[in-house]
Amino acid sequence: MKTKNLDMLGQPCPRPMIEAKKLLAEAETRKVIVKADNMPCVQNLEKMAKASGFNFSFEEKSKTLFEIVISKSGELRMKSEDNESLTTFSLSTLHTSLLKPYGIAISSDKMGRGEDELGRVLIKGFIYSLTELETPPKFIAFFNSGVFLTNEKSNTIDDLRKLEEKGTEILSCGTCLNYNKLEKPSVGLVANMFEIVEHLTSGVNIVNI
Amino acid sequence: MLTKAVANLPHIKDKNLLVGFDTSDDGAVYQLNDDIAVIQTLDFFPPMVSDPYVFGQIAAANSLSDVYAMGGVPKTALNIVCFPESEDAEHLSEILRGGAEKVMEAGAVLCGGHSVNDKAIKYGLSVTGVVHPDKILQNNTCKIGDKIILTKPLGIGIVSSAYNAGVATEESFLKAVECMRTLNKYAFDVASKYSLNACTDVTGFGFLGHLNEMVGKDYSIKVDSKKVPFISEALKLAEEFLVTAGGQKNRIYLIDQVYFENVSDAMQEILFDPQTSGGLLFSVSEKDSNELIKELKKLALPCEIVGEVVERKEKNILVI
Numbered sequence A: 001m002k003t004k005n006l007d008m009l010g011q012p013c014p015r016p017m018i019e020a021k022k023l024l025a026e027a028e029t030r031k032v033i034v035k036a037d038n039m040p041c042v043q044n045l046e047k048m049a050k051a052s053g054f055n056f057s058f059e060e061k062s063k064t065l066f067e068i069v070i071s072k073s074g075e076l077r078m079k080s081e082d083n084e085s086l087t088t089f090s091l092s093t094l095h096t097s098l099l100k101p102y103g104i105a106i107s108s109d110k111m112g113r114g115e116d117e118l119g120r121v122l123i124k125g126f127i128y129s130l131t132e133l134e135t136p137p138k139f140i141a142f143f144n145s146g147v148f149l150t151n152e153k154s155n156t157i158d159d160l161r162k163l164e165e166k167g168t169e170i171l172s173c174g175t176c177l178n179y180n181k182l183e184k185p186s187v188g189l190v191a192n193m194f195e196i197v198e199h200l201t202s203g204v205n206i207v208n209i
Numbered sequence B: 001m002l003t004k005a006v007a008n009l010p011h012i013k014d015k016n017l018l019v020g021f022d023t024s025d026d027g028a029v030y031q032l033n034d035d036i037a038v039i040q041t042l043d044f045f046p047p048m049v050s051d052p053y054v055f056g057q058i059a060a061a062n063s064l065s066d067v068y069a070m071g072g073v074p075k076t077a078l079n080i081v082c083f084p085e086s087e088d089a090e091h092l093s094e095i096l097r098g099g100a101e102k103v104m105e106a107g108a109v110l111c112g113g114h115s116v117n118d119k120a121i122k123y124g125l126s127v128t129g130v131v132h133p134d135k136i137l138q139n140n141t142c143k144i145g146d147k148i149i150l151t152k153p154l155g156i157g158i159v160s161s162a163y164n165a166g167v168a169t170e171e172s173f174l175k176a177v178e179c180m181r182t183l184n185k186y187a188f189d190v191a192s193k194y195s196l197n198a199c200t201d202v203t204g205f206g207f208l209g210h211l212n213e214m215v216g217k218d219y220s221i222k223v224d225s226k227k228v229p230f231i232s233e234a235l236k237l238a239e240e241f242l243v244t245a246g247g248q249k250n251r252i253y254l255i256d257q258v259y260f261e262n263v264s265d266a267m268q269e270i271l272f273d274p275q276t277s278g279g280l281l282f283s284v285s286e287k288d289s290n291e292l293i294k295e296l297k298k299l300a301l302p303c304e305i306v307g308e309v310v311e312r313k314e315k316n317i318l319v320i
Helices: A017-025 A039-052 A080-089 A116-132 A142-150 A157-165 A176-177 A192-202 B002-007 B054-071 B090-103 B155-164 B172-179 B185-191 B208-212 B232-239 B245-254 B267-273 B285-295
Strands: A002-007 A029-036 A055-064 A065-071 A102-104 A139-142 A167-171 A189-191 A203-207 B017-019 B028-033 B039-044 B074-085 B109-117 B122-131 B149-151 B198-203 B221-225 B256-261 B282-285 B304-311 B317-319
Touching: A002 A017, A002 A192, A017 A029, A017 A039, A039 A065, A039 A116, A039 B245, A080 B090, A102 A192, A116 A157, A116 B017, A116 B317, A142 A157, A142 A176, A167 A176, A167 A192, A176 A203, A189 A192, B039 B054, B039 B074, B054 B074, B054 B090, B054 B122, B054 B172, B054 B185, B054 B198, B054 B282, B074 B090, B090 B109, B090 B122, B122 B149, B149 B208, B149 B285, B155 B172, B155 B232, B155 B245, B172 B232, B185 B282, B198 B208, B208 B221, B208 B245, B208 B267, B208 B282, B208 B317, B221 B285, B232 B267, B245 B267, B245 B282, B282 B285, B285 B304
Parallel strands: A002 A029, A102 A139, A102 A203, A139 A167, A167 A189, B074 B109, B221 B317, B256 B317
Antiparallel strands: A029 A065, A055 A065, B017 B028, B028 B039, B039 B122, B074 B122, B149 B282, B149 B304, B198 B282, B221 B304
């Protein structure tokens, strides 16, 4: 729903952390933009964001001005009053028609561009959050390195099983499984490109990750 | 940044300068004759507590500590003051009173100083001590098999900065204050009866930063993090990421030198936490270590054997 700004210039740690956490703890906050004046402060906020499953990015405007963006990617809510917030993390396709069925396309085992480790934390948070939604996705199509997520060894496997129980169709691209020398996925079905295309073009809203 | 700045200074060769810039030691040592070397130190900083008297005590305890860390006894001290003219003079007098009392407690003489009109308050001292040239304690002269003893609990930086930001308890803060204003004299007096191989004090670079300065090219130091004393609330604060910029700087600086084996992130924060007027680190033979720690434990503050000097490993420090 809301993006909040925090000017922490001239404020020593841990004050920026305290203020940022306060804002992030508010349910209505989706995104916090923090201005800080030193790199260690940026790094401290990054540790917190990573451990909490938030999106984190920053820009060094000058040696004493850093702009940090922390957003709650892992905590999607699908209730209609949250519509506005959804637009802030590129789920714009959903916000006009939440009650319409939707599908999710996942093309990587990491979410977003940036540090791999962070990307893995985020994708796990994302899939977990899907299990918490009132309306689960109609299907999730995994392709390219996304197929690592449906493998038995993946730490998202339990959440995917939960989704399957709730009626979500889980599809893993067969070509991608072969290419990555992966066994048959432990959850859902193997799909060929034709089936994936059929799903993605079936008229439901598609969320691309 | 400082290393770079210092690198361009003219290199002075004087055989009587026993300890200078080169080894990141706590003070400079200059030999006067066969029996006496002088130790010179200087340290000052802005207040980390609001009570001016307590700040004075802490600044003085911190400045005096460098002399003990070199194995010496403080003899004279000079004040260094930055203070705004617009500020209440009573405030300054309280800072100076706190400092003077600590100098007296250390058995040294406060004999002057210098002040500058400045908008931010800073206070500290330049202390001169003496040591027998054979008894100088450097920081990187440990022997394999030595035990490492820490004489004050860690977490001072985390607790005092969190307290100033309104998120640490008064009780923990008072513990931190007690640590900061306790002279390292008492631990040093006990330890000087033993044959110490190396010594330093824990200040801004944190426990691991100063321990890293104790490591030599022929040995590494292994730390048992479960033995390390710390103010208990510091761990809770660290778990909440309520840490300092200084601690993070220390982490970045040291990360390639330290190997952590199953040490929680929060405990790592405590080991990187910058200390103001922190404890001494002794490197002492295993044989003497049990007796020494027994005696040290009779003093006011928690202290422990926290590690040992081991054969050289890939990293300078191993923390388990």
